[in-house]
Amino acid sequence: MLEQLNQALEHVERHLDREIEIAELARIAMTSEYHFRRMFSALAGVPLSEYVRRRRMTVAGAEVLAGERTLLDIAVRYGYGSGEAFARAFKAVHGVGPGEARRGGATLRAYPRMSFRLIVEGSSTMRYRVVEKEKFQLVGLKARVPLVHEGMNPAIVAFLKGIPKETVARIEALSDQEPGGIVNVSAGLGEDRSSGVELDYWHGVVTGADAPADLEALPVAAGTWAVFEASGAFPEAVQFLWRDVYTQWFPSNPYRSRPGPELSQNRISADGTHVDAQLWIPVERIPA
Known part of the structure; x- marks a missing residue:
């Protein structure tokens, strides 16, 4: 690749x-x-x-x-x-x-020609599986937030703090399929993935049920998903997982991304320092 x-x-x-x-x-x-x-x-x-x-x-x-x-x-x-x-x-x-x-005398800026090469660092491995899913709905609440590559995202923190615990419990009760429980979803993100670009951030569940009137729903078509897992310091482990999927896994595997929301499920420790993360990316196999 x-x-x-x-x-x-x-x-x-x-x-x-x-x-x-x-x-x-x-x-x-x-x-x-x-x-x-x-x-x-x-x-x-x-x-x-x-x-x-x-x-x-x-x-x-x-x-x-x-x-x-x-x-x-x-x-x-x-x-x-x-x-x-x-x-x-x-x-x-x-x-x-x-x-x-x-x-004469002006200073110009030169942007060098780019090339890609694979750099092997250490002996780390990526844990992943490929899953076929029928169509489903993402049901929950969403906010428009800027993309942040490193550190906490203040806009997301503020959005989540504003959701009442009772509402979160009602949303979670609608979960009826994998990935189970609350998921965080990035949607509406185009070609530009530079820091500060805006996207739709969802806090919801994957379900086959209809959305209650006070919640929003995003229909998702059937398709193939690559599921990645990582554990480590929060939020770095989650952000590095996103990076590694696109910079390491895709270039060395016979899959490509396809349009669709990207799902993230994070189990954060009580002290907020450790996370067990799962990332679902919509993919399709590259024709031979």
């Missing part, structure tokens, strides 16, 4: 001066567009569109300094319909406009 991802990045480099189709990159990587976007964002730390923009402006910056083409010619070459649009994009990346950069 890493080899195919690097081939897709090579395609990006060869086509910075023209429109880059995500469908073509996914074809080169031999995966779906959805999974390619998710994988790239998880591995690179930025969405694909932002990486392309930074690389395009890095190469354009070198041409601006070289002075061999007019600024309008450079703008047109990199897909901008006007010098003004190019100047705005250039300044967003470099902090100065192309005219100022060409006059």
